[in-house]
Amino acid sequence: MTRVLVAGESWSVTSIHTKGFDSFTTVDYEEGGAALLGALDAGGFDVTYMPCHVAAKEFPWTLDELSSYDVVLLSDIGANTFLLPAQTFIKGQKTTNRLAVLRDWVRAGGGLGMVGGYMSFQGIEAKANYRGTPLAEVLPVTLETGDDREESPEGVTAHLTGSHAITAGVDASFPPLLGYQRFVPTASAEVLAAFDDEAPLLVVDGVGSGRTLAYASDIGPHWAPEEFTDWDGFTTMWQQAVTWLAGK
Numbered sequence: 085m086t087r088v089l090v091a092g093e094s095w096s097v098t099s100i101h102t103k104g105f106d107s108f109t110t111v112d113y114e115e116g117g118a119a120l121l122g123a124l125d126a127g128g129f130d131v132t133y134m135p136c137h138v139a140a141k142e143f144p145w146t147l148d149e150l151s152s153y154d155v156v157l158l159s160d161i162g163a164n165t166f167l168l169p170a171q172t173f174i175k176g177q178k179t180t181n182r183l184a185v186l187r188d189w190v191r192a193g194g195g196l197g198m199v200g201g202y203m204s205f206q207g208i209e210a211k212a213n214y215r216g217t218p219l220a221e222v223l224p225v226t227l228e229t230g231d232d233r234e235e236s237p238e239g240v241t242a243h244l245t246g247s248h249a250i251t252a253g254v255d256a257s258f259p260p261l262l263g264y265q266r267f268v269p270t271a272s273a274e275v276l277a278a279f280d281d282e283a284p285l286l287v288v289d290g291v292g293s294g295r296t297l298a299y300a301s302d303i304g305p306h307w308a309p310e311e312f313t314d315w316d317g318f319t320t321m322w323q324q325a326v327t328w329l330a331g332k
Contacts (some may be wrong), residue, residue, distance in 0.1 A: 086330045087130045089153045091143055092161030092203070093117030093304070094135035116304040117159060119313035120199070120322060127323035140165050145180050150189040154330040159303060160201030162212040163219070184218040191222065191292030195329025198223060200265045200301045206232040207265075224274075224289035225267035225298045232265045234283070240264070242285045248276050250288065250297075250325045254317040258285075263307040264300040286321075288328070295329050 093116045101108050115135060124131050132153070134142060139161060144150045166182040190196045196219075202208040206215055206227050214220050215227040239260030244251050258277070266283060269275055273289040287298045302308045303322075312318060 085128065085130045086155065086326060086332060087132075087153045088124060088155045088157065088326055088330075089132045089134065089144075090117060090121065090124070090157045090159065091134045091139040092136055092159040092199075092201070093120075094137065095160075116302075118304065119308070119318065120157075120159070120303040123319040123322045124326060126319060127326070129323075129326060136161050136165055140169060143182060145182060145185065147185060147189055147192070150185065150194065153194070155195040155197065155326050156186065156189075157197045157199060157326075158204070159199035160203045162203040162207060163214050163217050167217070181218060187218040187222050190294040190296060193293040193331070195295045195297075195326075195331065196222065197297040197299065197325065197329055199299045199303055200307065202233070205265045205267060205298075205300075206230065208233060222291045222294070222296050223270075223298055224272075224287045224291075224296045225269055225284070227267055232267065233263060234266055235263045237262055240279050240281075242277050242279045245275050245278050248274070248288070248328075250286070250328050251276050251321060252324060254321050255315075258317065259312045259315050260309070261285075261301045261307055261312060262309060263302075267298065267300065295331065297325060297329060 095114055097112045099110050121133060169179055171177045171179045198204055203212045206212055208231060210230050220227060239262060241260050242258040244256050269284055269287045273287050275284045275287050277286040278284050285300045289296055
C-alpha cells in the first residue's frame with residue numbers, strides 16, 4: 085500500500101470583537117484539506133496527516149524517518165515551519181535542516197508534491213519563502229522572488245496539455261478556479277495542465293531516482309470552490325498523481 089504524508093492545510097484565527105466601549109477576543113481553528121484527504125482515502129492509500137502545528141514538531145528529521153513514506157505532499161505550509169523549530173528559534177540550538185533532508189530523500193527515490201496556497205511556493209508577501217531553500221532544488225519549477233499569487237475572482241479555467249498517467253481519464257477542460265501561483269517550469273519538466281493564458285497549473289519532473297510535482301492552485305477554498313473539488317476529475321487526478329509520485 086502506498087504510504088503518503090500530507091503536511092499543512094491548517095490555521096488558527098484570532099478575532100477581536102468590539103462593541104462600543106467593550107471588546108473581547110475569540111480563537112478558532114480550521115483545517116482545509118478535507119477534499120484531498122477524502123480523495124486519497126477513497127483511493128485506498130495509507131495516509132498520515134500532519135496539520136501545520138504538528139508538522140512543526142513531528143515532520144521527519146532524518147532520511148530513515150522519511151523512508152516510512154513513499155510520497156510527501158506539502159500544502160499551504162511555509163518554509164519557516166520546517167526551518168525554525170523551537171530548539172532553534174527559542175533556544176538558539178543547531179538543528180537538522182529538514183528541507184535539505186527532504187531534498188535528499190527525493191533524489192534517493194521519494195515522491196514530492198507541493199500544492200498551491202498562501203503559504204506555498206513563495207506565497208502571500210513571499211512569506212512561504214521556499215525560493216533559495218534546499219527544497220527548491222528539486223521542485224519542477226522556478227519560483228518568483230516576491231508575492232507570486234494571481235488572484236482571479238472572476239474565475240479562470242485550465243485544460244490538459246498532453247497525455248500522462250496522472251491525467252488519464254480526466255476531462256480535457258477543468259471547472260473554474262479562483263486563483264493560482266505563478267512559476268516557470270524547469271527545462272526538463274513536463275506541463276500536464278495549464279490555464280487559458282498558458283500559465284502552468286500542473287508540472288512534473290524526475291529528480292535523481294525520485295519524482296516531483298507542482299500544482300499551482302489550492303485543493304480547497306478559496307481558490308478551489310466546491311464545484312472544483314466535487315468534480316470527478318479532482319479525485320481521479322490526485323489519486324493518479326500520488327500513484328505516479330510513488331513510482332507505481
